Amino acid sequence: MNAATRQVMVVDDSQAILMVMQAMLTELGVSEITTCTNATVALEKIAQAPRRYDAIFTDLNMPEMDGMELIRQLGDIKYPGGVIIISDMDTKIIDLAANLARQSNAHLIGNISKPVQLKEVDRLLKKLESFIAPEKRHVEPITQSELLHAISHRQITPYYQPKVNRATKSIESVEVLARIVTPEHTHTILPEQFITLAEDLDLINLITFQLFEKATEEFREIRTELPHKVTLAFNLSPVQLDDINCPNKLALILELSRLKPEDVILEITEHTPLNSTVQLETLNRLRMRGFSISLDDFGTGFTNINQLKTLPFTEIKIDRSLITHIDSDRFSQVIVDSLIDIAQSEQIGIVAEGIERIEELQYLDRYKHNLLMQGFLISRPKAKSEFIRWVHSWLRMMNSNS
Numbered sequence: 001m002n003a004a005t006r007q008v009m010v011v012d013d014s015q016a017i018l019m020v021m022q023a024m025l026t027e028l029g030v031s032e033i034t035t036c037t038n039a040t041v042a043l044e045k046i047a048q049a050p051r052r053y054d055a056i057f058t059d060l061n062m063p064e065m066d067g068m069e070l071i072r073q074l075g076d077i078k079y080p081g082g083v084i085i086i087s088d089m090d091t092k093i094i095d096l097a098a099n100l101a102r103q104s105n106a107h108l109i110g111n112i113s114k115p116v117q118l119k120e121v122d123r124l125l126k127k128l129e130s131f132i133a134p135e136k137r138h139v140e141p142i143t144q145s146e147l148l149h150a151i152s153h154r155q156i157t158p159y160y161q162p163k164v165n166r167a168t169k170s171i172e173s174v175e176v177l178a179r180i181v182t183p184e185h186t187h188t189i190l191p192e193q194f195i196t197l198a199e200d201l202d203l204i205n206l207i208t209f210q211l212f213e214k215a216t217e218e219f220r221e222i223r224t225e226l227p228h229k230v231t232l233a234f235n236l237s238p239v240q241l242d243d244i245n246c247p248n249k250l251a252l253i254l255e256l257s258r259l260k261p262e263d264v265i266l267e268i269t270e271h272t273p274l275n276s277t278v279q280l281e282t283l284n285r286l287r288m289r290g291f292s293i294s295l296d297d298f299g300t301g302f303t304n305i306n307q308l309k310t311l312p313f314t315e316i317k318i319d320r321s322l323i324t325h326i327d328s329d330r331f332s333q334v335i336v337d338s339l340i341d342i343a344q345s346e347q348i349g350i351v352a353e354g355i356e357r358i359e360e361l362q363y364l365d366r367y368k369h370n371l372l373m374q375g376f377l378i379s380r381p382k383a384k385s386e387f388i389r390w391v392h393s394w395l396r397m398m399n400s401n402s
Helices: 015-027 039-048 067-076 091-103 118-131 144-152 195-200 204-224 238-242 246-256 277-289 305-309 330-346 358-370 384-401
Strands: 007-011 032-036 055-059 082-086 108-112 156-165 171-181 231-236 264-269 292-298 315-318 349-352 371-373
Touching: 007 015, 007 039, 015 032, 015 118, 032 039, 039 055, 039 067, 055 067, 055 118, 067 082, 067 091, 082 118, 091 108, 091 330, 108 118, 108 330, 144 195, 144 204, 156 204, 156 384, 171 204, 171 384, 195 204, 204 231, 204 238, 204 246, 204 384, 231 238, 231 292, 238 264, 238 277, 246 264, 246 277, 277 292, 305 330, 315 330, 330 349, 330 358, 349 358, 358 371
Parallel strands: 007 032, 007 055, 055 082, 082 108, 171 231, 231 264, 264 292, 292 315, 315 349, 349 371
Antiparallel strands: 156 171, 156 371
């Protein structure tokens, strides 16, 4: 973790806990630590500059304003950072706290039991790094003129990353990830460097449909390399759900590429809550067309577990912040357990994304009957030709192990 750039607040009515937390955070290299014994005072400081603090560590049992109210208020002021509870919690409390936080539009990412241990604080800081929004990672965005040049010269390029069935090891889906590739191929421009700009300039539809057209054309070749049916996973911005003609436009591109909606799963990330009538109507229309719908990055957005019973999702992708160190993270284990139970009862597919450690993969073995896995441990996103080479290598490895 690039701790030197991290700013953290600790809220607890115990001076002893504040002293321990400050000492541990300092030892772990956090550059700026603010402590508060009163949640009301803490909230006032946060409200003045919500983006100043990357994380809020808070106790639950405090006089005047308790931790649950503080979390609700953080959601009200749209605090964008991560929230971590310092408290002993049983599994039911963890589950309920996570759902209440999500309903309040707050981002609860974990808990630390008392007495606080250094290794637990370190683990949560690493988990925070996987949660923090790309714009906080000091990635240099491209300029408006560079983006317009990339669009006009059709440099928006699809990269591919597989979703692999944990039980059968088969590649069931291939996700399309946007990149900008210059003619010289000296460097690849990542989505966090241009997607937000594209949304601000109302160019996201142009980028999406250009990428979708290229990917569907290339997908015809990719799926001939596989011995079984595979779906193409494609990301849509929530902004695009406000366009009621989006389903028609996507279906037209598919028709030109001789694909069907059943061949595609659309991944929706919640940057904002999905609750407008138009957005929900578009989701329903996409399902009526035959597209599968995936809720991307579950755990960082605003949909709580119970809402999954009413929204038309066919797949849930568990965000990497819940997968990182899940082998030792009780909070993540409880949330994932609940999610798996709901998914099984509602017949919704589950994808664990961001798998980077063998220990995470080994822990997820317990869910292998209905889990897809995705992450750098399996394969990094690759351009078409390189991805096809990876497919051949994967198939050879699976055949040799069978």
